[in-house]
Amino acid sequence: MNESFWTPIKLSLEIASVTIIIVFVFGIVAAILMRNLHFRGKVVVETILLLPLVLPPTVVGFLLIMIFGNQSPIGAAIEKLFGQSIMFTWWAALIAGAVVAFPLMYQSAKTGFQTVDPDIEAAAKMDGAANWKVFLFITLPLSLKSIISGLILAFARALGEFGATFMFAGNLPGKTQTIPIAVYIALDAGNMQLAWILVIAMIIISFVMLLLTTIIK
Template structure:
């Protein structure tokens, strides 16, 4: 029997999984565009995508509240048209997780796409292969190790998100209480054993993710070296 209610862990896994799902598709689309196209303002777009890496979590949280709050352009639209509220819900936590995880995944996918030799893609194009098939059969498989590493890092980052999540989702036990929030409020309440328990849990998840990424990279390097 677990010593504490495990709902914070389950919610963290749920939030991280959903945010990583969307991060996967968005980062691939952005990285594909940025790695293969030149256009005016490309550097500005790249900087905007990576901005959450350098911004304090409170700034990200404030920006999300401005956008998704009751008076925000997106929040008011969702509430008026669909009766759906983002602030103080687990959806808000998922959005915060998405925003902070996207730059990590984007960087990893971008580096993976840039390592793919464009000559392989051009050969396929000269044979009349469609762009979608070139991407599906050549680019994506060759870039897959970097994409997978980015996925793991994005998932781990999503689980550990705290500042932006607290601002947009708040702290509502069993509703928006993720593991980082459980640690903080257990500490504030003087429940050191509970805080230590969740620290061990989230540290184990992070160590497992990093270990797996390192193992995969070494395995991939060995395979490439043999080839």
Template sequence: MQWSWHPVQLSFYVSAVATLVTFLIAILTAYWMIRKGRKGKILIETVFFLPLVLPPTVIGFFLIIIFGNNSWVGQVIEHITGNSILFTSTAAIIAASVVAYPLMYQSIKTGFISVDSNIIGAAKVDGATDWTLLLKVIIPLSFRSILAGIVLGFTRGFGEFGATLMFAGNIPGKTQTIPTAIYLAIETGATNIAWYYVLISISFSFVLLLIINRMKVDR
């Protein structure tokens, strides 16, 4: 096995796209869930948090079932694009999004709940619509929690291994990310190369966690 920058570049790309996708979904679902009268809230949130406790292989298995060539979703995608989604960078993005979502959702939801209800009430009295309330009141006042959620989601997606390995594979130059590159390096006895990827991963994760801790201190 030879050293390559591709796993590093792909890891950043996958994490960035997955973070963007997860951010949009988490913003909408968190706002939807905090609204009063939401039936089945506990059950729905339990489903949201499943990726936190399920083994990565289980997540990878379900992703294959949902997006595989034998599923109607996979067949529709293949009909539109002409290619299967399995063993592609898109599959890696989906896997990273699924495992990152619970952390981002929880952080964003916590920020939304912390917004003063009197401010929300005043905005409603002034005629603010649900979208105006979200975009101009709740999101700006939840900025720190949202940013923390983005950092946590990015870090989690950056380190995703099990589901990615099953769903996207470990194809050098195509779907190989830092975690899967480390796995292959250890398997082939290329310990020095594994150390390079490990140090990059630790350094980057340390910086991101340092940002989160600094944000907590500044509150």
């Protein structure tokens, strides 16, 4: 029972923790670019960035298999480079979590950046501050609450990911069996005690995450 309970929790927390580092970097960069750049088709690009938020997880999983599967050029290149397919590995679970969590980080960061008064940034640039200094010492601090909220929501989303992870990473205890997958397997096996314990743990973690976002606001 102890291993069946703690292993999925440890793995889920591990994957979610690495996920928020990835989505933080890519979410911030994407938000900056979409805020500052103006080009034809910008709405389409932004819609694509947000698409994983509304797509069914199984569709996301299917697309990941098509992109990284052994039959795809990317999947074949990865297998040739590392000697194994990325599917049904820890990295597959990480990619699935990052894809579904990215839109939450991106949207929160973009919202935060949009609340910053452009006149303040312009004044700093007129005083000789470089663009990176303006971002680091003005834009980022003024957007910090939105960014932290985005990180928390992205963490919670990655923690609760099931469909895409199950399809793309599979159910390998200790490697890809996250909390949601462990709940499904326990229920399918009739192990209601384990299923209930995992569900309660997930509810507690999710509650704390949402509580933090409320407190920050």
